[in-house]
Amino acid sequence: MTVSTVGARAPRLTLRRRRQLAGALFALPAVALVIGLIAVPIGQAIYYSFTQWNGLTSTWIGPSTWTQAFHNPNLWTALENNAWLLLAVPFALGLPLLIAMLLHQRVIGWKIFRSIYFLPTAISWVVLGLVAERFFAFQGTLNSLIHFFGLSHVNTNMLGYESTALSALGITFVFTMIGTNTMLFLTGLATLDTSLEEAARIDGAGRWRIFRHITLPHLSRFIQLAFVMTVIALFSALFSLIFVMTGGGPGYATTTMEFLIYQTGFAQGDFGTAALYGLILFVLTAIVGIVQLRLIGSDE
Amino acid sequence: MAEITFSGVTKVFPGDVTAVDNLNLHVADGEFMVLVGPSGCGKTTALRMLAGLEEISSGTLSIGGRVVNHVLPKDRDVAMVFQNYALYPHMTVAQNMGFALKIRGESKAEVDRKVREAATILRLGEYLDRRPRALSGGQRQRVAMGRAIVRSPQAFLMDEPLSNLDAQLRVEMRVEIARIQRLLGVATVYVTHDQIEAMTMGDRVAVMRGGQLQQVAPPQVLYDHPANEFVAGFMGSPPMNLVRARISPSEGRVGLVVGDQRLDVPAAYGASHDLPREEGAEVVLGVRPEDIDVVGGDVTGPTLKTRVERREALGAEILVHLSVADAGTARSVAYDEDVAVARPTMLVARMAPQARVEVGDVLTVRLNEERLHFFDSTRGVTLRRECA
Amino acid sequence: MGRGALFLVMVGVAVVMLYPFWVMIVDSLKSENQFLSGHGFSWASWRTLTSTIPIAQEVGSSTIICAVSILLILLVGLPAGFAFAKLKFRASGVIFLAIVSAMMVPLQAILMPEFVNITRLGLTGGYTGAVLVYAALGTPFSVFLFATYFRGVPDELIEAGIVDGLGYFGALWRLVVPVAIPAIATVTVLQFIQIWDDLLVGLLFIQNTSERPITVGLAVLAAGRTTSIPALMAGSLVSALPAMIVYLIFQRYLVKGLTMGIDR
Ligand SMILES: Nc1ncnc2c1ncn2[C@@H]1O[C@H](COP(=O)(O)OP(=O)(O)OP(=O)(O)O)[C@@H](O)[C@H]1O
Ligand SMILES: [Mg+2]
Numbered sequence: 001m002t003v004s005t006v007g008a009r010a011p012r013l014t015l016r017r018r019r020q021l022a023g024a025l026f027a028l029p030a031v032a033l034v035i036g037l038i039a040v041p042i043g044q045a046i047y048y049s050f051t052q053w054n055g056l057t058s059t060w061i062g063p064s065t066w067t068q069a070f071h072n073p074n075l076w077t078a079l080e081n082n083a084w085l086l087l088a089v090p091f092a093l094g095l096p097l098l099i100a101m102l103l104h105q106r107v108i109g110w111k112i113f114r115s116i117y118f119l120p121t122a123i124s125w126v127v128l129g130l131v132a133e134r135f136f137a138f139q140g141t142l143n144s145l146i147h148f149f150g151l152s153h154v155n156t157n158m159l160g161y162e163s164t165a166l167s168a169l170g171i172t173f174v175f176t177m178i179g180t181n182t183m184l185f186l187t188g189l190a191t192l193d194t195s196l197e198e199a200a201r202i203d204g205a206g207r208w209r210i211f212r213h214i215t216l217p218h219l220s221r222f223i224q225l226a227f228v229m230t231v232i233a234l235f236s237a238l239f240s241l242i243f244v245m246t247g248g249g250p251g252y253a254t255t256t257m258e259f260l261i262y263q264t265g266f267a268q269g270d271f272g273t274a275a276l277y278g279l280i281l282f283v284l285t286a287i288v289g290i291v292q293l294r295l296i297g298s299d300e
Numbered sequence: 301m302a303e304i305t306f307s308g309v310t311k312v313f314p315g316d317v318t319a320v321d322n323l324n325l326h327v328a329d330g331e332f333m334v335l336v337g338p339s340g341c342g343k344t345t346a347l348r349m350l351a352g353l354e355e356i357s358s359g360t361l362s363i364g365g366r367v368v369n370h371v372l373p374k375d376r377d378v379a380m381v382f383q384n385y386a387l388y389p390h391m392t393v394a395q396n397m398g399f400a401l402k403i404r405g406e407s408k409a410e411v412d413r414k415v416r417e418a419a420t421i422l423r424l425g426e427y428l429d430r431r432p433r434a435l436s437g438g439q440r441q442r443v444a445m446g447r448a449i450v451r452s453p454q455a456f457l458m459d460e461p462l463s464n465l466d467a468q469l470r471v472e473m474r475v476e477i478a479r480i481q482r483l484l485g486v487a488t489v490y491v492t493h494d495q496i497e498a499m500t501m502g503d504r505v506a507v508m509r510g511g512q513l514q515q516v517a518p519p520q521v522l523y524d525h526p527a528n529e530f531v532a533g534f535m536g537s538p539p540m541n542l543v544r545a546r547i548s549p550s551e552g553r554v555g556l557v558v559g560d561q562r563l564d565v566p567a568a569y570g571a572s573h574d575l576p577r578e579e580g581a582e583v584v585l586g587v588r589p590e591d592i593d594v595v596g597g598d599v600t601g602p603t604l605k606t607r608v609e610r611r612e613a614l615g616a617e618i619l620v621h622l623s624v625a626d627a628g629t630a631r632s633v634a635y636d637e638d639v640a641v642a643r644p645t646m647l648v649a650r651m652a653p654q655a656r657v658e659v660g661d662v663l664t665v666r667l668n669e670e671r672l673h674f675f676d677s678t679r680g681v682t683l684r685r686e687c688a
Numbered sequence: 689m690g691r692g693a694l695f696l697v698m699v700g701v702a703v704v705m706l707y708p709f710w711v712m713i714v715d716s717l718k719s720e721n722q723f724l725s726g727h728g729f730s731w732a733s734w735r736t737l738t739s740t741i742p743i744a745q746e747v748g749s750s751t752i753i754c755a756v757s758i759l760l761i762l763l764v765g766l767p768a769g770f771a772f773a774k775l776k777f778r779a780s781g782v783i784f785l786a787i788v789s790a791m792m793v794p795l796q797a798i799l800m801p802e803f804v805n806i807t808r809l810g811l812t813g814g815y816t817g818a819v820l821v822y823a824a825l826g827t828p829f830s831v832f833l834f835a836t837y838f839r840g841v842p843d844e845l846i847e848a849g850i851v852d853g854l855g856y857f858g859a860l861w862r863l864v865v866p867v868a869i870p871a872i873a874t875v876t877v878l879q880f881i882q883i884w885d886d887l888l889v890g891l892l893f894i895q896n897t898s899e900r901p902i903t904v905g906l907a908v909l910a911a912g913r914t915t916s917i918p919a920l921m922a923g924s925l926v927s928a929l930p931a932m933i934v935y936l937i938f939q940r941y942l943v944k945g946l947t948m949g950i951d952r
Contacts (some may be wrong), residue, residue: 014370015355022856023775030768030827031783037802037824038790041827044801055804067885107694120732122935124885125710126907127924131708133910134917139726141711144917176946183943236794240887240903244910258796263735265800273801282797289792353847374853386844390866400852447852 017226041190042282045285053272058253061272069276074292077252078260078277081166082284085234085256088170092230095174095180101215102191103182125240133170133245162253165246169254171240177233177267181226188222189215231288235281257281302364302454304350304487309359311345311511315489319345321360321511327455328483332478334493334502338534342511343491346458350378350489364454379448381458385440387432387447389396394419394428398499402532418450421480438469447482450614456481456488462497486543495535499523507531524671529680532586536620542593544677545585547576556585556602557569559624559645563602567671572673573683583683586673591617592649595666602669607662608645613653620657622647622665709925716922723918733918740824740919741905742898743926750901750927751902753890754883755817758876761830761930764823765875766868770860771835774846784835791828795821795888818893820851822883833945837871838864851876874945877938884931 037202050065051058069075099117103110120128135141136158146154158168184192192215200210213220216223239258248255248263256280304327311320320342327333329372335343348354349361352373360367368376378401388396397418398411406414419425422442432440439540441461448456461477464468478501481488492498498505499519507514507522509532515527524533532540548555553564554575563585569575575583595603606622649665655664674683703739716722719732737743744748771777802821803812811817841864851858866870888903900908906923909915934944 015352015372018372019775019776019856023771023777025778026767026771026775026856026860027777027780027783029764030831033820033824033827034787034790037820038793038798038828038934041801041805042793044805045798048801053800055800055807071690102698102701103695103912105692105694107698109695109697111704115939117705118939119932119935120705120708121942122881122885122931123928124887124903124906124931126885126903126910127928128708128710129819130906130910130924131711134711134921135707141707175704187943230796232792236796237780239796240885240907243887243891244907247911258794261785261796262888265803265928271800271804278797278799281794285792285794285797289789300883349846351851353850374855375852375898378851380848380851382844384842384843384844386848388845388848389861399849403853403858403902451852 002240011038045278045282048272049279050274053275054269055271065276069273072273074252074255074260075277075280076171078255080256081252081254082144082235082258083172084166085170085238087293088174089227089230089234091174092177093181093226095224097185097219097223098180099178099182100185101211102185102188116146117182120176120177121183125176125237128176128245129172129241129244132168132175132241136168159246159248162250165250165253169238169241169245173238175232177230184226184229185219188219194216205252207285228288228291232285235285235288257284301328302487303331303645304333304455304489305360306346306350307361307362309346309361310357311342311354312357313406316510318513320349323511323513325506325513326515327487327489329487331488331502332481332488332503334335334399334490334492334498334505336495336498336505336509336534337514338494342506344459344492347380347459347489347491350455351375351378351457361546368630373446374621377451378455378457379451379453381444381448381456381461383460385432385444385464387434387440387443390431393424393435393446396432396443397642398451398592400447410654414450415446418446421449421483424447427473427610437465439640440474441465441469441473443607445480449480452484453486456486456490458490460492460493461490461511463494463642467510469539477501498514501537507534509534522636524641525682525684526586526673527682529586529675531546532675536588538589538648538650540588540673541587541646542675543624543647543670546581547581547583548579549577556583558585561624563667565602565667565672569672569674572685573580573676574685575683581661582677583682586675587647587667588671589648589650591668592622592647592656592665593668594649594651594663599664599666602667603664604647604667606663606665608657608659609646611659613659616653618651618653618655618657620649620651620655622649622663703885712925716918716925718918720916720918723916730807733916733922737919737922737926740915741909741921743902746900746902746905746923747926747930749815749894749899750903750930752882753818753822753901754880756815757819757881757883759874760819760823761826761879762872763833764827764829765834766872767833767860769825769838770864772835773838774833774841774864775856780890784831787828788832789828791832791846795825796918799888801894808894812895814896814899818889818934821889821893822879822886824877825876826882830879831934833875834868834871837868841867870941870944873938874941877934877941878945879943880934881931 048058050062051060052065103114103117136156138155138160142158143155146156156164158164159204166178196214197210200214205213236258237255239262242254242259245255248259257277261274261277261281262278264270306323306325309323312318314406314504323346325333332597335346337343345354349356350363350688352368352371356369359632361438363376363378384543391399394415396650397634398415400413401411415428416425419428422445424442424446425438427435427439432443435443444461458477465473474497474673490501502519504516504518505522506516509530515522517525523535526535526540529648533542543558545556545558548557548562550564554569556565593616604624606624609623610621612619612621623655624647647665675681676683716733717729719730722730733740768787769937772780802911806812806817806821807913809817811820845867846859849863854862874880885903888908889905891902894900894904902923906920906927910920911924
């Protein structure tokens with residue numbers, strides 16, 4: 001028997017190496033995109049946050065940019081606005097939870113209702129902002145409703161006053177989150193084993209007890225995920241609403257962190273400070289993000 | 301078509317797991333070789349090395365005289381049938397079967413012809429346009445076979461291809477696969493942990509344990525002359541009875557003591573086997589369940605007095621569990637998967653259902669003196685002298 | 689609560705959720721004067737829509753931007769997801785985690801350097817800059833979703849292909865991608881709605897007015913406060929339509945994508 005030795009010599013690439021090389025090559029475009037357009041800008045933002053920067057030229061200032069920034073009342077106003085808006089989160093979770101429970105009862109036509117409830121999810125927040133503006137306007141639906149209930153002498157203009165504009169923004173935000181969160185909770189409820197509920201009912205547990213001790217614990221992962229997504233949206237997705245509804249005003253009444261970044265950078269041309277504000281926003285969302293990563297991670 | 305040679309092939313996984321340890325195995329051209337052994341013994345690993353899906357740590361592997369250690373799977377010209385079939389879900393049966401040919405660049409007409417030919421052999425003709433999802437388990441199995449045979453490869457590699465089928469289909473496909481392999485005459489390595497498949501399908505069977513090859517032989521040889529206790533215990537159901545015995549020489553015969561009973565076996569064993577001679581030396585005596593019968597009164601041959609402990613009726617036969625009067629020294633050896641466990645001396649006998657035995661009966665049983673096995677009591681290897 | 693009462697509550701919720709559509713329809717069916725006086729209906733704002741808002745051009749821009757961005761996200765995300773799930777290489781676990789973490793970075797946090805970089809590259813005129821930014825923002829999620837999906841694809845499927853003569857690229861293109869259609873649909877739908885509805889990127893990274901997407905066009909007109917409300921509402925309705933249609937058809941993929949990783 002003659003044994004050929006062609007395949008005996010170790011080639012430059014072993015089988016495993018070949019697989020790993022293919023893996024690295026396949027991952028490369030994604031990695032490059034994320035490094036080039038996300039990671040590098042984070043590094044730049046850190047550098048520029050210590051400079052005075054107008055987008056063309058920058059001068060190194062040093063850590064005093066940060067101390068100065070924290071002395072700027074506008075930053076505190078924006079942070080305060082964001083903090084107040086957090087009050088909307090319980091509503092943005094509670095209402096969808098109720099709606100999902102309603103849908104889960106599966107009364108006639110629940111599938112149609114489900115589609116209707118989710119429909120606004122598809123619409124741009126720019127459009128929803130425009131509609132909300134109509135709702136809160138002096139001649140808008142809100143005042144019509146108030147008059148309908150007999151309070152004809154009351155006329156509101158929530159977007160027009162510093163004291164109420166932020167509340168109007170918060171209410172709009174709750175509305176925009178209803179679809180997504182309902183969808184999450186409904187998916188969660190669908191994975192609930194109904195035999196558990198039935199067993200509890202046979203054991204004589206009341207509605208509230210079943211909800212409290214069976215449904216809610218089962219939904220906890222979904223509620224956590226919804227919480228994280230809602231808070232992140234609150235910090236970083238209100239731009240469209242603010243842009244069309246209030247432009248950040250009246251005064252600074254509806255200027256949140258993200259809108260402050262936009263204004264500082266593009267209205268005032270102070271790119272350095274805007275980059276610095278961006279980093280503050282990044283830290284805020286990272287805190288929430290770490291919670292979500294742990295949610296995803298605990299799955300594996 | 302080609303022969304396959306493993307020489308000194310070893311696979312060490314990261315974490316120092318030696319899955320295959322110095323495997324030497326030759327599969328002749330056209331031969332049906334069954335790799336059998338308990339779970340985790342390295343069968344799949346050996347097969348995957350052959351397919352090129354797993355790197356070889358040391359040794360050489362050749363197919364058709366060509367060393368393939370570093371040859372890419374696609375250049376090895378082997379076809380593999382996976383346990384879960386791994387059919388391409390988005391392709392029809394015909395596309396599944398013709399895929400490898402299409403990649404190889406064969407003309408559409410050629411692919412079509414070969415697919416049809418294979419479909420005829422496998423009786424898949426009417427399913428060619430279906431997707432795997434719309435097939436039964438047995439049909440999917442056939443498609444997986446078809447994917448392998450259309451390629452006319454150098455070798456077929458099959459990893460437990462029948463384990464996902466129900467019992468009846470398994471019997472059917474067992475025959476079917478053996479038929480097709482013989483028809484095509486392609487060297488085949490077939491992995492299973494089912495000893496019935498091993499016995500019925502293979503030209504030869506290789507028994508593995510813990511990454512090491514135990515014995516390679518035609519099925520009947522394996523059954524009649526197991527190389528060690530492990531093979532003896534692994535092949536056959538119920539397995540061979542393995543009983544510790546002490547040598548006690550007597551005139552003209554080989555004397556043994558089992559428990560507190562004396563057992564004389566023909567002197568011929570002294571010649572054919574490398575039995576220890578000194579009084580009291582331990583050996584392991586092996587006897588298959590079918591080689592034990594009940595006898596009444598005075599008989600010649602090796603007999604033991606036993607008590608019936610349990611009786612299992614299986615319809616066509618009954619299994620009788622017998623305890624041997626025990627002085628406390630005798631133990632029998634049994635293999636539970638691949639761990640040796642010691643138990644009080646028990647024998648399992650296979651008897652005709654007419655046999656009138658009841659639990660509690662005291663029986664004299666005779667061991668078939670032509671078919672006894674002896675193993676070294678410490679190393680477990682057979683004491684039989686190889687007769688050329 | 690009885691079934692009847694339950695049904696009424698559901699109708700009530702439906703009215704609230706349909707309110708935006710009602711506003712858009714009713715307000716768009718008025719002329720500017722009718723809108724101010726609050727009485728009467730007409731097609732006026734629809735008839736003059738194309739002269740008030742360059743609607744055809746803007747919808748076209750939105751479509752191109754969405755299509756190219758999504759294509760890029762898929763082209764980059766599919767191989768990467770395959771690599772992280774099936775072709776583990778050195779440090780692939782850490783790199784995967786890093787990419788997934790990038791999902792959490794809001795654009796505003798890196799807005800200034802991003803804007804300056806893209807401007808320096810001369811890409812803020814037409815679509816290119818915006819497409820790149822959308823692709824970068826969409827990639828982490830798509831990589832995560834594809835990797836999760838591919839982990840569920842049996843190794844044997846790929847190995848069968850390799851024994852049949854495929855390379856890794858062939859296995860990806862001819863076996864893995866066809867099997868991943870549901871995941872591709874999920875990414876496509878989520879990204880379509882995301883990009884179609886986005887304002888910030890389009891507003892800043894597309895400077896040519898003639899290449900503006902619809903959402904940006906509406907927002908800019910609205911913020912200017914000189915365009916008539918009925919016209920804006922008609923435009924809004926037009927802009928909302930494609931996303932709604934996509935959404936209604938592919939609802940289940942959307943739900944799957946949202947809960948990816950936590951439902952079993
Ligand atoms: N990729 C791997 N990394 C580390 N160890 C492995 C790997 N694959 C297999 N092993 C180990 O190698 C040994 C042999 O595995 P193998 O799959 O070959 O067994 P098998 O004989 O096919 O078993 P079964 O009958 O259960 O399929 C086992 O101990 C297994 O845990
Ligand atoms: Mg195996």
